[in-house]
Amino acid sequence: MKIVINSDFGGFSLSKAAYNELGIPWDGHGFCKLYRADLRLVACIEKLGSAANGKHAELKIVEIPDDIEWEINECDGAEWVAEKHRTWE
Secondary structure, three states: OEEEEEOOOOOOOEOHHHHHHHOOOOOOOOOOOOOOOOHHHHHHHHHHHHHHEOOOOOEEEEEOOOOOOEEEEEEOOEEEEEEOOOOOO
């Protein structure tokens, strides 16, 4: 499974070109709420490369095994994919 994450500090966002490629009306900010494993989003990032990056974003695709339950974690906007597990507080 391919998942799109932001690999740099600043947070996930898409460029206007990425919005156009996805057929989504530009919101002026680039903060669309697409599922990160959405095949359209993955294809957009593969096609546009760095032109898909929003302001302060450096998007990349992480590939993991299909049978993994996953989540995206982040620190100051830099993200990584982690396998889900149980936590208690």
